[in-house]
Amino acid sequence: MPDTSTAIGVDIGGTNLRAARVSGAGDILERVSERIDRDANNAIGRIIELVRQLDRPDVTAIGIGVPGRVDARRRTVLSGGYLNLAGAALAERVEAATGKPVIIDNDCNMALVAEIAAGAGRGRENVVMFTIGTGIGGAIVQEGQILRGRGTAGQLGHITVDVKGAACVCGRRGCVETTSSGTALARHIQEAGLPADTSIDDILRRAAKGNAVARQVLDAWAGPLRAAIDSASAAFDPDLVLLGGGLGKAAFKALQKVPALAPWYQYPVLSAALGDDAGVIGAAVCALIEHRTPLPPSALVPAELTVLERPA
Template sequence: MAIGIDIGGTNLRAARISGTGEILDRISEKSAPDPELVLSRIAGMVRRLDSPSVAAIGIGVPGRVDARLGAVLSGGYVNLASISLAQRLESLASKPVVIDNDCNMALVAEMALGAARGHESIVMFTIGTGIGGAVVQDRRIVRGKGTAGQLGHITVDISGEACVCGRRGCVETTSSGTALGRHVARAGLGPDVSVDQLFARDADGDMLARGILEAWARPLRAAIDSAVAMFAPDLVLLGGGLGLAAHRALAIAPALAPWYQCPVEPAQLGDDAGVIGAGLEALAAQATVAPPSPVSLPPARLGRTRRAVLVNGIPASGKSTVSRGIADRMGWPLLTLDTIKNPFLEALGGGDREFNRILGRASYQAIWSVVGEAPAGTTIVVDAWFGFQPRQLLEDHLRRAGVEQTAEIWCHAPGEVLAERYRARLDQRPAGHPGAAYIPELIELAKRAEPLRRGPLFDVDTTKPIAFDAITQWLQATIAADP
């Protein structure tokens, strides 16, 4: 697990996040302009959420953040550039800390679980106290030399309002939540008039409300058009506390330039996006840390390397067929979760879903214990949905088992196909496996499941005939000869 933290101009949010992005516990505090006060409140939230299972902490920070250096370079409404945020929190919490721009973190979550699933090129604006931005190309955050994606500072009026960045007329000065408040005040309305009330008044023909919404939305449309011209994304997302309202307001300001058309959608995860993305990024950073040198392993693990072919895919994805075919053709031993778990379920007479999960985790550990006892130089085929456990746990198992080389076979099919397969074999599985009630969850899982991308990867669409000759030729070329 990880702790994800989202620093906003109004609220500080923190949550304990599972390896699949599930929020397990959450708390919030009021934000503050004083950096030391913000750090103190964050440290308190971490203490309340921490547990032995928490491997790392991720923080989404507003403003310019160099994620590679772990440094806040500048901020807007909450400016943390004056404190060494990551280092000080690491010292206080005794956990590794990852920091990045808050919009980058939110987009990571939307790619994993939200509106950006399946998209390769995305631009995201977060509309809140200010306006944040993030850009993804080929499903990777665009960073430039460190701090790219500051879309809130696209200029929409060179003679406009002064911005905290030192320039004038940034879209943040015209189309943020703070800017909306200014538009309302200048129109002579009270500060308690909400954006929903503006939409209601506009629907009733109130031209004053229409003017406020146009003043808010049209500069945002210009910024979106500029971003589309620069990046040619396949999706523009609007997130943050006012993302949905901003998306609605854009109906007043449609895109006119024929060259710069792109779907614009509201983000799906709302205020949860920041903490989920921060938690997932913290876990991903831990998974990429290089394992210790082999000399630190027990003597039994030294010598010729073990190798593992990771046949990965969610339930009913066809990975069992693929893994058996590989094992038969290559002569490599095969280990699967079900071959270890099912005898226990049969002997114990089944159990509920939580018991099944516990048994699954134990079976996963057993697989890698067996791999660790195999003769050095062995290549073993492992059939599992590797996304059901944290990535760091897999890295720990591989290190302890002395596995120094892996190749991944990613098996997948559309959710509706998986549902049909799963339903067809319900009466063939021992009591204790999830029943028909799991099928809707399986369909949703199919939409967001992704391969590990840990080393070489071979993609298998199991709705088509399995090309075992191509798979075995790829494995022969990929799995290095024993030294």
């Protein structure tokens, strides 16, 4: 008899809180969402409420993707962004309120697992992913395993592209997040003298028609990102590089005019396929893997994909 277990995936975004009940094959069965609350205590309460709305007898576990630095093995948030859950007993509170086992991880790790399970990285075992949004996140899968280092590896937004560049929130200068994030794009647009409401689609259209100012904005935004991709490719030798997040597709288009900087680093670069669904799908799939729920072959998750190895 086929296993029909499902899991609930939660994705904490910069604007919205999303949750979904997901099958082992990565299909979203139900979903709910609402605007995020910046207060950590209130946000955890809302996560619990969304999970309760989706909870069904076949739900075996809950996965939560958190922006910022997360020690997934110890289920601890070390630093956050728009919603700072550092030090909050997120997993423990949701677990106590729902009676279901909970895992947490960096949201980019969750998204990359989803892309490998059911998206643009399907069937690949060595993938690097940059997520382009308000900031820049990252995740790395090597030989089917999420690369963690001591606990929080994969902070690709903090690859240095200009040692004398703008100050970054991490305390260093010239991280690619300072040049190629959504926040940086808005700054490039302002510095070019364009209206603040100029969209990236407007910039892409103008650049395609030969507009020099638009081309300048794209070079300033996408050029450093190309350098960061080349550096990550040199370090990890991936099968491909994925660009996700709200600006992932736009960044992919912009990079078509910014070639790799050296012939050694001609790696395939693709736009992520799952959009805003990647976070909830990945969080649910990770929860099912961690709690050893058998996944059907259609899930296409590499058998050796190690999501968490929680210490005793």
